[in-house]
Amino acid sequence: MATTMDELERRVELIEIRLSADQLLLHRAVRALQDDTRVIKSDVVDIKSDVVGIKAVQAEHSAKLDHLNTAVGQLNTAVGAIMRHLGIDGAEPQQ
Secondary structure: OOOOHHHHHHHHHHHHHHHHHHHHHHHHHHHHHHHHHHHHHHHHHHHHHHHHHHHHHHHHHHHHHHHHHHHHHHHHHHHHHHHHHHOHHHOOOOO
């Protein structure tokens, strides 16, 4: 079965059309990936900013907690002194 030149040319044209379609699909896929990458990079920047804010709030809360723990310790010391002064819990009253 001999293939004519016209048939070969038509096959080449069909292959070229398929390649063009594949290239277009590939180009669209690459563009979509680039768009997704930009969105992800933007999200990463937002997340990093959120982390900085969270760390600042965490530091503030840690400082407040330290302050409250110190105040509780001072209060416990004062209550202990009052209890000793009143002779509560077997402690001798202080004059």
